[in-house]
Structures are given as C-alpha cells and as structure tokens.
Amino acid sequence: MSRILAPARSRRSTRRSVLTVVAVLVALVWAFPVYWMLNSAFLDKVTLQSSTPTFLPFGGSLDNFATVFGDAGFVRALGISLAVTLVTVAAAIVIAFLGALAISRFRFRGRRSFILALLLIQMLPAEGLFIAQYKMMSSVGLLNNVLGLALLYTAAVVPFTVWMLRGFVAGVPVELEEAAMVDGLSRTKAFLRITFPLLAPGLVASGVYAFLQAWNEFTVALVVMTEEQSRTLPLWLRGFVQASATRETDWGQVMAASTVVAVPVIVFFLVVQGRMSNGLVGGALKG
C-alpha cells in the first residue's frame, strides 16, 4: 500500500462510517412515530398511563385490535371508506384512462388548453373550495352520501391520474397497434388485445394512487359527511383525538385504530411511490 494514499483513504472511510452512523440515527428518529404507534397499539391502558413509557411491546396483547374491530362505529366507518374508495378508484381509472388516451394518441383542437387546465386544477387546494362544495352538495341533497363524496374525490384525483397515465399510453408504440391492424384486427380489437395489456402497470399505479387519496382524505369528508353515521375512517379516528382534549384517552386503542387505518396504506404506498414522484418532478429530473 502506498504511504501517501493510505491516510487519505482511511480518513475518507472513517468519514463514511461516521456519516453512516448519523444516517442510521436520523432514520431512527424519522421512523420513530410509526414505531411508537405500533408499540402503543399492543399495550394496555394501565401500562400506557404509567409515568415511565414502555418502549418495547413485551407483555402486550392484541386486545386493543379486538376492541377496535368490535367497535360498531369502526365497522360502519370501514364500510363507508371502502365503498367511497372503490367507487372513486373505478371511476377515476375509467375516466382518466379515456382522457389519457385522448391527449397521448390524438392531436386535437384545445388539447394544450385541456392539459394546462388539468395541471392547474391539480394544484387547487381543497381548502379553497370546500365551502362551495359543501353548498353544492347540500343543494342537490348529496350531503352524507357515499356517491356524492366519491364524486368529489374522483374529480380531485382525475387530473393527476390523466397526467400519470398519459406517460404509460405514450410509452406503447402506435406501430404495435398498426402492425396488428395490418394482420387483420380492427382498430378497437388491436387496441384491446395489444395496447391494453401493456398498460396494466399504469392502470394499477393510477388505481393505487386514487385509493390512497380517497382512503386518507380528511378535509372534504369533514365538510360533506356531517352525520356521525356517515363518517369515513379518518373522521372516525378524529373522534378519538377530539376526545383526548377533555377526558383521559385510551391511547392503546387509538394507536391500534390508527395502525388498522395505516397498514393497508403503507403497503400500497410502497407499490406506487416511484411512479408518483416521477409524475410530480419528472420534468425537473430530466431537464
């Protein structure tokens, strides 16, 4: 080993090790709230109320989860959330797919304005619109209605899903379809048999995106679902937080409920995360 290079190299590897330790510490800090939720979910009320926190869920149980699943409010909220989410996902995929097809397969009058409108709409904050949406839903009798909420959610996710799907549709070469048409398939058949299967990953990604938005959404649901019987899961969870202001909360149950709401989201999120970032900052990365 050369005497001149060795010190520099070892200094660099020391630096790398120190930074790695820092990175792991930062990781622990960042993931801690998620861990704390899981940990507390397994502990009982007495343990959580003690003046010293319990950092490991030893001696814990699944009782809190049993309580959550046995709660009528939870089961009802779960049903409403599932219904709203399913309608939103299905409607968003169909509508966005047609829109994406139009802007990536056709050049038409107003195409640019349509894209511009989509991108601008996608930025509009729900907080700047919800009062008007509330008035609109109440005037057509769609307050506390699953379909009404799903309508608002679909409109909220369609712009981004069109934008995301556009890339997928454009990624399938038209030549493939044309070759199939030369082989005697009709345009529609060529599309259904050749292009559509190639789009499956894009449709899955859009569906998961719509799922995440509808499942997690709080603001619009708070405004439109005014009755206790029509609460979605986030609204039902909020009930616990509200209660914590005035009386002693059973945090173990709250954390178990949060875990039940969060786990499907975390799983699905990891599936689409890459796609979503691409849609949001793709241009900046390429440029």
Added chain:
Amino acid sequence: MTSTATAPPETAPAPEPTAPARPARRHTPAWLVLPSLVLLVAALGYPVGWQVVTSFQHFGMMQQFGQPPEWVGLSNYATLVTDPELWVIVGRSIAFCIVCALSTVAIGLGLALLMGAVTRAGRLVLQVALLLAWAMPVVASMTVWTWIVNWRNGLLNWALERVGVDAQGHNWLVEPLSFLVVAAVIVVWMSVPFVALSIYAGLTQLSPEVLEAAEIDGAGGWKRLRHIILPLVAPVISIVLLLQLIWDLRVFTQIKLLQDAGGVANETHLLGTFIYQLGTGAGDFGMASAVSIVMLLLTVAISWYYVRSLMKEES
C-alpha cells in the same frame, strides 16, 4: 412548438406518425375527453364559479334560511383588506408556510446529501425510514403525534423531564406559539421524505466524471457542493420548494386535529381552518368565499411556474 390547436387546416394529407388522421375518427378525442370535462366542471368548476359569485354577495345566516343573497360588490374584499384580524391570519399562514417549506427543503437537501455520502446499507435504512413516514396517513400520523405531545403522559414531556426541563404536565397546545411550533414540526416531519428522496434522485443523475474531475482539480467538499452539485440539482430543488410552498399554504388537517386535541382555535387559525370556521361555524359564506378566492389566487400564482415547467416536459 406543438400548438396544433392553432395550426391552419392541413393542406397536404400528411398524417402525423402519432396521430393517424382518419376523417371518421375526427370526433373520437372529443368523446374521450368528455367524461373528464363533465366531471371537472361539475365537481370543481361549478363550486369555483359559485364561490366567485358569492364572494360579491352578503351570504350569511339569513340566506341559509332562504332569503335571497344581497349583492354587496367588493364589500367582502374590502373587509378582508381592512380587517386587521384577517391580516394576522393571512400573515400567520404565509409565515407558517414559508418557515415549513424552507425548513423542509433544507433538511431534505441535507438528508439527500447524506444518502449520497454513506454506505449502501446506511442509505437503505434511511430510505426505508423516510418511506414509512411518508406513507403514514395524515390522520394516523396526527393521532400518534398528539399522543407523543399529550400533556398527561406523552413521551415528549417525559423525555424533556429526563434532560432536566421541568415539563411535567405542560400542555404544548395551549400557547399559540408552541402550538404552531408543534404543528410545524409535524408538517416538516411529513414533508421531508418526498423532498429528500426527490433531491436524492436528482443527485444520482449527476455524472460521476464531473465530480471526479472537480476533485482532481482540487475542489474540496464544500466547493464541490457549492459550485458543482447545487447548481446541477437546482431545478429539482426549485420544483420541490414550489410544491412545498403550495402544500404548506393549504395545511388544514394538522391544524384542525391539533385544535381538536385542545388547542385554542381562535389564535391558531391558518387560512384553511379560518375558511372552515367562517363557512361552517359562523355561516358567513360571503366572507368564506372571498377568503377562498384569495387563497385560490395565491395558489394559482405560485403554481404557474410549476405548471409551465411541466408543460415544457409535455412538448
């Protein structure tokens, strides 16, 4: 330019490769776009229109019970501009938004650089942790954080106690300032993962040759960062900063849920919760609409540059 929308009618029957122009299919794109258009006009366009109209009206409790709204011209906007209380809320929202967005981008940049400087295993651990925090549903994150800062037996007070701060039984959500600090910490915690991972993705696009050349030329770590790395990832940084500004201006759920957990609502309102309170609490839809319009205009103004940069990608 691709603005085919304004192109003169084609004289030569030269079909574009991506768009086989068949006369029989001329209306196909219109049919394909129609569902999105109908949906967006019904669920977003109509409310925006209603809001613009209502912002020029007096629309309060009496109108709720069927009295026709009264036209008051710019009076709602005049109130908005002259009411010092409103300015406090607008100012607070903008300050909160800027502080959160800048801290998020600064921390995100730091973590992105850290990811580039550590071993593979270290990077993986950090990425997984960030993804976990990012994936958490807002409401679930809020319940955990309210549990952590809970005054009775939350972890924060216990930890502070351990390091010698007398925090036992201290309620952080009662003081407006500490309330907003707690909210900011939560917002930054939630937002950093997206920023850090996006900037890191930008860093991985840099060519190692350029960095090596700079090193051979004797540029130290700081110089390389300042003169090579930062300018090259500047486009990503500006996009994420922009998105962060837009998202932090509309922050609602976090504030609302912290207020639920025992905060003093009136002194902790940001634009979102203020509009909510004006509309559903006070029933003053005219004022709520005017504030909403201001918020929408602010958002569109900040978004414009972002949308333009996305359109460039489209061309």
